[in-house]
Amino acid sequence: MTRLFNEPAQFADEMIDGFAAAASRWVQRVPGGVVRSTAAEETTVALVIGGGSGHYPAFGGLVGPGIAHGAAMGNLFASPSAHQVYSVAKAADQGKGVLLSYGNYAGDVLHFTEAQDRLNAEGHDVRTVLVTDDIWSAPKDRIEQRRGIAGDLAVFKIAGAAAEAGYDLDGVERVARLANARTRSFGVAFSGCTLPGADAPLFDVPEGRMAVGLGIHGEPGIDEVDIPTADELAAMFVDRLIDELPDGVDLEGARVVPILNGLGSVKYEELFVVYRAVHRLLGERGLVIVEPEVGELCTSFDMAGCSLTLLWLDEELEMLWSAPADTPGYRKGSVAAQRPVEVDVDALEEREAPIGPASDDSRAVGRLAADVLDAVAIALDDAADELGRMDRIAGDGDHGIGMQRGSHAAQEAARRAVDGGAGARTVLEHAAEAWSDRAGGTSGAIWAQILRTVGAALGDEQPADAEAVARGVTAAKDAVMAFGKAKVGDKTMVDAIVPFADGLAEHVAGGRALTEAWDLATTASEQAAQATAALVATLGRARSHGEKSIGTPDPGAVSFALVCRTVHRILSERVAPEDHDQNRVSAE
Numbered sequence: 001m002t003r004l005f006n007e008p009a010q011f012a013d014e015m016i017d018g019f020a021a022a023a024s025r026w027v028q029r030v031p032g033g034v035v036r037s038t039a040a041e042e043t044t045v046a047l048v049i050g051g052g053s054g055h056y057p058a059f060g061g062l063v064g065p066g067i068a069h070g071a072a073m074g075n076l077f078a079s080p081s082a083h084q085v086y087s088v089a090k091a092a093d094q095g096k097g098v099l100l101s102y103g104n105y106a107g108d109v110l111h112f113t114e115a116q117d118r119l120n121a122e123g124h125d126v127r128t129v130l131v132t133d134d135i136w137s138a139p140k141d142r143i144e145q146r147r148g149i150a151g152d153l154a155v156f157k158i159a160g161a162a163a164e165a166g167y168d169l170d171g172v173e174r175v176a177r178l179a180n181a182r183t184r185s186f187g188v189a190f191s192g193c194t195l196p197g198a199d200a201p202l203f204d205v206p207e208g209r210m211a212v213g214l215g216i217h218g219e220p221g222i223d224e225v226d227i228p229t230a231d232e233l234a235a236m237f238v239d240r241l242i243d244e245l246p247d248g249v250d251l252e253g254a255r256v257v258p259i260l261n262g263l264g265s266v267k268y269e270e271l272f273v274v275y276r277a278v279h280r281l282l283g284e285r286g287l288v289i290v291e292p293e294v295g296e297l298c299t300s301f302d303m304a305g306c307s308l309t310l311l312w313l314d315e316e317l318e319m320l321w322s323a324p325a326d327t328p329g330y331r332k333g334s335v336a337a338q339r340p341v342e343v344d345v346d347a348l349e350e351r352e353a354p355i356g357p358a359s360d361d362s363r364a365v366g367r368l369a370a371d372v373l374d375a376v377a378i379a380l381d382d383a384a385d386e387l388g389r390m391d392r393i394a395g396d397g398d399h400g401i402g403m404q405r406g407s408h409a410a411q412e413a414a415r416r417a418v419d420g421g422a423g424a425r426t427v428l429e430h431a432a433e434a435w436s437d438r439a440g441g442t443s444g445a446i447w448a449q450i451l452r453t454v455g456a457a458l459g460d461e462q463p464a465d466a467e468a469v470a471r472g473v474t475a476a477k478d479a480v481m482a483f484g485k486a487k488v489g490d491k492t493m494v495d496a497i498v499p500f501a502d503g504l505a506e507h508v509a510g511g512r513a514l515t516e517a518w519d520l521a522t523t524a525s526e527q528a529a530q531a532t533a534a535l536v537a538t539l540g541r542a543r544s545h546g547e548k549s550i551g552t553p554d555p556g557a558v559s560f561a562l563v564c565r566t567v568h569r570i571l572s573e574r575v576a577p578e579d580h581d582q583n584r585v586s587a588e
Contacts, residue, residue, distance in 0.1 A: 002302060008197030009405055012053040012075045019060055023328040026064040030091045031348050032084025034060045035070035038338035043094040045163040045172045046070065049101050049156050050085060051108055052077040052440070054193075055216060057329020058152055058298040065335040066325025067160035069094075072112075075405065076195055076301070077217040077398050078441040079107035083433070085115035087348045089126065097125035097169030099159055101176055103148025104130040105217075107442035110483065114445070125169055129176040131155050133185040133309060135244045136213030136222050149216050150261040150298040151183040153330070154311040154321075161323035164335075175320060182312040184244045186237055189214045189221060189305030193264060195397070198388075202397040216263070216300040219395060230270070234277030237308035242285065246312055255288045255313040257321055262296040263305035271295065271306060278308060291322060297330065350437070352413070352430055358423025358460040365464045366427035370414040372570045373431055377407040379566045383559065390555040399443060399555040406439025406447055424464060428455030442484065443556060446493060449483055450476040466514035470505045477501035491535040491549060493556035500525035500564055515571045522564040529557035 005011050020029035027034040033050060049059050050072030059071040070092035074080035080088075089098050100116060102108050112128065119126045132143060133151025148155075158179035162172045189211045192201030203220040205211045210228065211221025228236065245251060260275045262268065275294045282289055290313060298307075313321065324333030358366070380387075384400035391399035413434035417427045428451045436448035457472025458464045477497050481487065486494040503524045507517035532554040 002194055002196045002198075005196035008195070009401070011196045012073070015053060016060065016073055019056075019328075023061075026326070026328050027060060028343060030070075030087060030343055030345055031350065032080060032087040033071045033073040034063055035088060035091045035343060036063055036065075037340060037342075038065065039094075039341045040065065040164070040336055040338060042166070043096055044069075045096045045167065045169050046089070046092040046094055046098045047101065047156065047160045047163050047172070048072065048085070048089045048092050048098055049152070050074070050080050050088065050112070051102050051105070052079060052217065054195075054301045055299050057296070057327070061329025062153070062156055062327050064325070064327030065338055066164055066323060066332070067156055067327050067330065069160075069163075074440040075398075075402070078402055078439070078444070079105060079111050081437040081440045081444060082111045082114035082118070083350050083437045084440070085112050086118055087350070089115060089119055090124070091343045091348055093119075093124055097127070097172075099163070099169065099172050099176060100126060100128045101131065101152075101155055101159055103152060103216075104132045104145070105147060106484065107440065107445065110442060110445040111436075111440065127169060127173045129155065129159070129173060129180060131180055131183075133180065133183045134213075134215065135184050135186055135240065137215070140244070147215060149185050149187055149309075150259060150307045151180070151185045151309045151311075153259060153261075153293070153297050154183045154257065154309060155179045157325065157330075158317060158320045160325065161320035164323065165320070175316065178314075179311065179317060182246045182249065182314075182317065183309060184241050184246070185307050185309040186240050187214050187216070187261075187263065187305060187307030188212050188233065188236075189263060189300075189303055190227065191265070191304040192220070193301035193303040195301065195401075198397075202392050211305075214303075214305065216298060217395075217398075230273040231277040234274050234281060234308075237274075238278060238281040238285075241308060241310050249312045252286045253288065254286075255290050255318060256282065257290050257292060257309075257311040257313060258282060259293045259297060259309040259311070260295075261293075261298055261307045261309065263303040263307065264296070264299040265302050265304035266306050268295060274306065290318060291332075350433075352416070352433070353426065355417060355420040355422045355426055356460060358421065358426065359462070361463040362423030362425070362458070362460050363418075363421060365424040365458060366414075366422050367418050368570070368574060369424055369427050369431070370411070370418045371574065372567050373407065373411040373414045375566050375570050376563050377404075377411045379562055380404050380407045380559065383562055387555045387559055390552050390558065393549055393552045395555075398441070399559065402439045402441050402443055403559050406435040406444050409434040409438030410447075410451065423460030424458040425455040425460045428452065428458070443493070443559075446480050446484060446556075449479050453479045466508045466517065469514060470508040470517075473501045474505050489535065489538075491532050491537040491554045491557075493554070493560050495532050495535070495554060496525045496529040496557035496560040496564075499528045500560070515568065515575055518564070518568045518571055522561065522568050525564050526561040529553055529561040532557050 046069040072080035131148030132146040159176035192203040213222030387400035410431035432451035453476040454472035503521035
C-alpha cells in the first residue's frame with residue numbers, strides 16, 4: 001500500500017522534483033526527467049535511459065559518472081512521452097552522439113523512436129539498444145519480443161562504462177548490444193503493488209502461492225506455484241537461467257555476474273539468504289562469479305518479489321562491468337574528478353505551436369472540438385476505475401489513469417488554443433501534443449496521432465464538412481495501424497478503430513448526415529470493443545498473459561468507443577439543424 005502522496009496524478013512529478021533536490025550532487029531537473037549535474041573534462045557519447053516511474057533506482061537513480069548521462073522519467077509505469085525523451089537527450093548530448101537504451105515495451109518504443117527521429121532530423125546522431133532480458137515474456141525463438149526487467153542495469157552499466165572510457169558511438173552501441181545478448185533474467189512475486197490513491201493492488205497472489213514470470217509494471221505472473229524455501233527459489237532461478245545460456249557461452253569455467261534484485265518489499269536480509277544458495281549453486285556448475293550485486297536495483301513500487309539476472313561476461317564486458325560508477329542509486333570504485341555543469345532549462349521548454357490565421361468557420365469547429373474534449377475528460381474520469389480494472393487482468397492497470405491524464409491535458413490545451421483564436425487544425429494539434437506529453441504510454445502516443453491526423457484533415461481555413469471528418473478519421477486509422485503495427489484481431493484499440501472509421505466513411509459516402517453516420521459507426525465500434533473479450537491479446541504488455549485476457553474486453557478498445565459515443569452526444573446537442581441538412585460541421 002502506498003501511503004504518502006498528495007494528488008495521485010501529481011505523484012510522479014512531485015517525486016522527481018524531490019529526487020532531484022535530494023540528489024543534486026549527481027543530477028539536475030530538466031523537462032522530462034534528469035541529467036547529470038557534473039561533467040568530466042573530456043566530452044563523451046551520452047547514454048540516455050528511461051521508462052516509467054516507480055522503479056527506483058531505475059531510472060533517475062542510475063544517472064551519474066560511469067552509467068547514464070540522463071534519464072527520461074514518465075508517469076508511474078507509463079513510458080515517458082516523446083517530448084520528454086527529446087528534452088532529456090538534447091540536454092545530455094555532448095556532441096559525440098547519444099545512445100538511447102530502455103526496456104522493450106510498446107509505449108517506450110513508440111515515444112523513444114519518435115524522439116530519436118526528431119533528434120536525428122535536427123542533426124544529432126542518436127541510436128537505440130532495447131533491453132530484452134526477461135526469459136518468461138517470450139520464447140527463445142522470439143527473443144526480440146522479450147521485455148526488459150532488471151537486466152536493464154547490466155546493459156546500462158556496460159554502455160555507460162564504455163562511454164566513460166572514450167568509446168565512440170559505434171563502440172558504445174556494440175557493447176550495449178553484446179551485453180543485452182548475454183543477459184537473462186527471471187522474476188517472481190508474492191504480492192502485487194498498489195499505485196498511489198488506489199484501494200487495491202494491481203494483481204493479487206493467493207496466500208501461500210508465488211507468481212512466476214512477472215514483469216516490473218504490476219503485470220501478473222505467467223504461472224503460479226506454492227511458495228518455495230529460499231534454497232528452492234535459488235535452485236529454480238539458477239536451473240531456469242542456465243537453460244537459457246546465450247549463444248557462444250561455454251558453461252564450464254564461464255565468468256558470470258549474478259544480480260539478485262529486490263522488487264520493493266522483500267527485505268535485504270531475505271535476499272542475502274537467497275543469494276547464499278545462488279552463489280553456491282553457480283559455483284557447483286563450475287562458474288566463476290564476478291562482482292555480484294544484491295539489493296533493490298530495479299523495483300516495481302511496493303511489490304513483494306525478487307528477480308535473478310545473469311550477465312555472461314567476456315573479457316571486454318568484464319572490464320566494463322568492473323569500471324567505477326557513482327550515481328545516487330549505484331556506486332562502485334572511485335570515478336575521476338567531475339566539474340559542476342548547469343543546463344539551460346528555459347532552452348529546453350517545449351513551446352506550444354504558434355496560432356496562425358483561421359477562418360470564422362474553422363474557429364467555430366475549433367470551439368466545438370474543445371467542447372468535445374471537455375466532455376471526453378469528464379467521461380473518462382467516470383470510467384477510469386473500470387478501465388483500470390480491465391487493464392489489470394493482463395496488463396499493468398494504468399490505462400484509466402493514463403487516459404485521465406491525457407484527456408485533461410488535451411482539454412486544457414484546446415481551451416487555450418480556442419482562447420487564442422485558433423482554427424480546428426491548431427486546436428487539435430495543441431490537444432494532441434498535450435495528450436501525448438502528459439499521458440505517455442502507448443495510448444498517449446496513439447491518441448496524439450488520432451487528434452493530429454483528424455486536425456490536419458480539417459485545416460484552419462476551409463469549412464469542415466462530413467466528408468472532411470470521414471477522411472480525417474480514415475487517415476487516423478491508417479496512421480495508428482502503421483504507427484503501432486497492430487491489426488484487427490490483436491486485441492487492441494485497433495479492433496474498435498477500424499469498424500468505426502470504415503463505418504463512418506461508408507455512411508457519409510451514402511449521404512447520411514454526420515451526426516447520424518457517427519452514431520451508426522459508434523455502435524459498430526462499441527460492439528467490436530465488447531467482442532474483444534473473446535480474443536487473446538497478442539501485442540503490448542498483455543501479450544505475455546494473453547490467455548488471462550479472455551473474457552475481458554480490451555480497455556483501449558473500450559475507451560475508444562466511449563470517446564466516440566461522447567463525441568456523438570456533443571454533436572447531437574451542438575450541431576445546428578441546418579448544418580445537418582447541408583452536412584456541415586459547426587456549432588449553434
